[in-house]
Amino acid sequence: MDGKETASMEGRPSPPGDLRVRDQCVYFHSSEEMPELLPGSVDVIVTSPPYNRGKRYHPSYDDHRPETEYLAFLERVFRECHRVLSPTGVFFLNVGDGAEDQGKSERVCRVAEAAGFRRRQTLIWVKSLLGKGHFTPSGRGRSFANVFEYVFLLVKGPGYRLDPKAVGIPYADKSNVGRYSPVDRRDAGNVWFIPYEETTGATRKKGHEAPFPVGLPHRAIRCVPGASLVLDPFAGTGATLSAADALGIRGVGYEPYPDPALIQRRIDTPYVPREEILIPDLEKSVRFLAARAGPLPFPEGPGSSQRKRERWRVVRDVIQRLGGD
Ligand SMILES: C[S@@+](CC[C@H](N)C(=O)[O-])C[C@H]1O[C@@H](n2cnc3c(N)ncnc32)[C@H](O)[C@@H]1O
Numbered sequence: 001m002d003g004k005e006t007a008s009m010e011g012r013p014s015p016p017g018d019l020r021v022r023d024q025c026v027y028f029h030s031s032e033e034m035p036e037l038l039p040g041s042v043d044v045i046v047t048s049p050p051y052n053r054g055k056r057y058h059p060s061y062d063d064h065r066p067e068t069e070y071l072a073f074l075e076r077v078f079r080e081c082h083r084v085l086s087p088t089g090v091f092f093l094n095v096g097d098g099a100e101d102q103g104k105s106e107r108v109c110r111v112a113e114a115a116g117f118r119r120r121q122t123l124i125w126v127k128s129l130l131g132k133g134h135f136t137p138s139g140r141g142r143s144f145a146n147v148f149e150y151v152f153l154l155v156k157g158p159g160y161r162l163d164p165k166a167v168g169i170p171y172a173d174k175s176n177v178g179r180y181s182p183v184d185r186r187d188a189g190n191v192w193f194i195p196y197e198e199t200t201g202a203t204r205k206k207g208h209e210a211p212f213p214v215g216l217p218h219r220a221i222r223c224v225p226g227a228s229l230v231l232d233p234f235a236g237t238g239a240t241l242s243a244a245d246a247l248g249i250r251g252v253g254y255e256p257y258p259d260p261a262l263i264q265r266r267i268d269t270p271y272v273p274r275e276e277i278l279i280p281d282l283e284k285s286v287r288f289l290a291a292r293a294g295p296l297p298f299p300e301g302p303g304s305s306q307r308k309r310e311r312w313r314v315v316r317d318v319i320q321r322l323g324g325d
Helices: 065-086 105-114 215-222 239-246 260-268 279-295 305-320
Strands: 020-021 022-029 043-045 087-095 118-124 148-155 189-191 231-232 248-256
Touching: 020 239, 020 260, 022 118, 022 239, 043 215, 065 087, 065 239, 087 279, 148 260, 189 260, 215 231, 215 239, 231 239, 239 248, 239 260, 248 279, 279 305
Parallel strands: 022 248, 043 087, 043 231, 118 189, 231 248
Antiparallel strands: 020 022, 087 148, 118 148
8 A cells, every 4th residue: 555545445434424436535524624634645636615705505504704714714624735735746726706805816825825835826717718608797897707717836845747738739830849849739828718518507507506617627637747646625516526537546525515416426427628619600610611611732832832831731730620621
């Protein structure tokens, strides 16, 4: 047994009410204490804490506490996270600011720093862009609707490693291949566009107040090379565990107010990452025109410059990625 096994797997009885789905396990109690996890056993933490914005996670959970009490609660959880994270581990902490509590994400991140984490970077998770993705009219006539949230990249020390190219994109200009590395992949950067798998209208609810899309933890986990144990201390519907399951990695979550059937369903729903269409109408039109135009002849002959051929490859690439031929 290596140091990454959870304590309950060493023979301790699991607390009642746990849920296990293949290599994923949810403990139905508060993450203020995570005795099932050994110190330094976790490689990646991906989570989104309760907002303290009056969300109705459960009738007995008060999501509208005085902020000092709320932040003290988060500090207890973050200290436990610090204990269980490996010295080379990475913690992705997702927090958004609401129209009425701008700046709260910063205060939450400072609490994580007080618990011992170092902030390495702030990522922006874009939920909705140009009419595509999740939309809640949150501005109430006094500000703009919120279409992004923060993801703070936190670590314990300098020994961690990230592989941004694991979630990278191909070069648009292929002459760049070989310039920095032989692989046709570049780091896509610190703004992540990840809309929900499905948007929900007024007629249909997701069964939880504030889940994130599985694509968010899926992307985060893939950036950490060699991860073998993932933790979500605020598991909610189990999105992080669903991502860990899709990647064949063990996951542990904590949720004192669980809907076990919902969590089971989310983990069991196979997650398949997809390439996003950013400008739906434009891209639909390109696909339509490409289908009408038929195959593009390669520009050959004395008049065709290197630049022309390069441009042809880019156009061809875009059409292929959009599903045309
Ligand atoms: C923002 S939601 C997380 C949603 C999750 N990311 C998902 O995609 O489903 C925060 C969750 O923390 C849970 N929670 C509240 N108090 C907790 C505690 N003491 N320990 C662990 N989880 C708690 C809430 O019930 C809620 O489900």
